[in-house]
Amino acid sequence: MTAALSIRNLRKTYGNGFEALKGISLEVQQGDFFALLGPNGAGKSTTLGIVSSLVNKSSGDVEVFGHSLDTAHAQAKMCLGVVPQEFNFNQFEKVMDIVTTQAGYYGIPPRLARERAEYYLKKLGLWDKRNQVSRMLSGGMKRRLMIARALVHEPRVLILDEPTAGVDIELRRSMWAFLQEINRAGTTIILTTHYLEEAESLCRNIAIIDHGRIVKDTSVKALLQQLNTETFILDINPPQAALPALNGYQARLEDDHTLVVDVEKTQGLSRLFSELSSQRIEVQSMRNKANRLEELFVSLVDKNLTDEKNA
Amino acid sequence: MKPRELFIAFWTIVVKEIRRFMRIWPQTLLPPAITMTLYFIIFGNLIGSRIGEMGGFDYMEYIVPGLIMMSVITNSYGNVVSSFYGTKFQRHVEELLVSPIPNWVILSGYVVGGVARGVGVGLIVTLLSLFFTDLQVHHLFVTISIVLMTSILFSLGGFINAIYANSFDDISIVPTFVLTPLTYLGGVFYSIQLLPEFWQGVSMLNPILYMVNTFRYGILGVSDINIVFAFSMLLAVIAVLFSYSLYLLQKGKGIRS
Structure with a gap:
């Protein structure tokens, strides 16, 4: 064609x-x-x-x-x-x-x-x-x-x-x-x-x-598959004053009831929920970060800039 | 594009151009009517009655062909230069560039738009002149063909000026410092036979003299120059300007990065 x-x-x-x-x-x-x-x-x-x-x-x-x-x-x-x-x-x-x-x-x-x-x-x-x-x-x-x-x-x-x-x-x-x-x-x-x-x-x-x-x-699909990690935003209850211990996950607290977690492809979400549940933390809602493509875009452009400088 | 599609595209440009100058008629059609009426009253009636005859004709009769031609020249040039520069300035020239219209059709459309205004204003001035003098056409073919050729030539000139122009100042330089002096010195108000021999020779280098005098020949049957030479020169200049305009369009001068 x-x-x-x-x-x-x-x-x-x-x-x-x-x-x-x-x-x-x-x-x-x-x-x-x-x-x-x-x-x-x-x-x-x-x-x-x-x-x-x-x-x-x-x-x-x-x-x-x-x-x-x-x-x-x-x-x-x-x-x-x-x-x-x-x-x-x-x-x-x-x-x-x-x-x-x-x-x-x-x-x-x-x-x-x-x-x-x-x-x-x-x-x-x-x-x-x-x-x-x-x-x-x-x-x-x-x-x-x-x-x-x-x-x-x-x-x-x-x-x-x-x-x-x-x-x-x-x-x-x-x-x-x-x-x-x-x-x-x-x-x-x-x-x-x-x-x-x-x-x-x-x-x-x-x-x-x-x-x-x-x-x-x-x-777009193939590009997004290149993302090794996906970032999820979790609304949690009760509010947490300090970051809960999440073994193996990169996480941070946006505020006392918003937890942001980077999940690698190999990790999955089940263990994350288990860990939160064991600490009596309830997940009320969850969404993934919308700018996945943005992260890839920035990394590709940054890489190209580095390659140009090295060339 | 097929011939019918080419004609539709050409006619679209012509209609757009006519619509433009009709929409702003107080800027395009009214001023030359007022200016030329003042010329007829002041130079033709008031001063002309004291001058007497010129080239064997009443002074009013003598200047009418020149003033009509002056209107045709300035309006043909002014229409294309302002329209095409405006098209560039507002970037809607891109509408033409992305379309499949060949350059010669774009150029022809703008030139015919310029001719439409030049000839239209020429007709308005001719009708106004009838209030001041009887106008007999001595040679219809010469009269019509010289008006059309002059209008085409100055439309092409306006197009080239618009292509090179980078600001609104650039589209007024040529009309102010080249066209107006050449027109006034081109035998609109006098016969060059009144000049000393040296200045007669210098005047013969002015192309507008040939257009004004050929038109005057068409109306009155008198001329300071050789009519055949005038037509040949005009044809040659039109061919050169048309080719050069096409070359500039092809190159994208001033319209493509």
Whole structure:
């Protein structure tokens, strides 16, 4: 099966000599929900910029559904929808005009463009605002407008550069639901994000980029399996003034009724509960720490930094 | 893209451009109407009646073609330079860059947008001039073709200026320090035969002189220059500017990192 996105040995050196990409290679399969993660300045936006034709590459190859950006750029671009990080629509145009104009750029006839604009604006809760000038929209609405605009030509791959940056929790959740819906319908989704929780809950595959190199390219599941320890937060009763003795477990008291315990894969939880029970400590509720991916991300990026220094 | 899709994309840009200058008509259509009416009243009526004839015509009749052409030049240039720079500044040029539209269609769309405003303002000024003089068209084909070619040429000039511009100051430098002086010295208000021989020679280096005089030939049937040479020069300059604009777009100058 042809990959939705194939990047081979991509390099980018900016005019000031800064080498943003040092030969990255990456494949995103059709129908995937893929996250590209990395710290600020790692090369995420440069990579997506080159794929979106907003940045000139120095060398390397990019193919979208088998269409080379060099030799079949129109076909490649037809397959792509792009939602950038910054608002980049005409602030003086009406919402409806922005979406139908973008459809026109893809050669979609006006009647079909209006039908599709209506569908996506309704889907994204912007239909009531269709005749409003775009600068009057709230930040969340502007972000949804960019998604509607990117989808109006019904691309096979949707690229989102930090789609939920600065968006409140409720809206973020509704955007996640919408993205999952279009992914289920067959659209391949590639996103960058700083919210690792977002990548963990949405994406099946993940690549971590740092200093212009891919330091990890795997499935979220496989990545999480690399975690040797998992951290659990336990609400305990009665309150404890001092840390209970838990043989073999790394633990700490957050406060007198919150116990944080690092559990290694080989240890399991049964013995932990037995030990607590023997000390007449009752576990009222338990949850695992949500930022598991964050821990891995930090360790991978730190390792890459150390490797670069040693090289 | 198929030919029909290319046409839809092209027409989308043209409609967007026309919608832009119509939306801000108090900034785009009204000022030239007021300015040119003042020119007609002050230079044509008040001062012109004391000047008498120029090139065998009443002074008002003589300056009307020049003033129409001046409006076409400044508005064609001004439309494209401000629109495309605004597109860059607000970053919605990215809407075009991510789409499959070929560069020549993008360029043609902006140029036709500039022509639409240039010719539109030219028509407004022509209609206003009818309040002050009888306008007979001596050669319709020459009149229409020189207006269109001039408008295309200055739209291309505006496009190149917008590509190189890094600030709003940069889009006003050329109109203020190059276009306006060349237009005033391009035979809008006088025949170059009034000048000493040396300055006549210098004036012949001014490309706007050829456009104004060819248009005046189309309207009045008189000209200071060779019409065939003027058309040939315009065609050549349009071809050069179009190719250079395409090269800049292809390179991504000022619009791609």
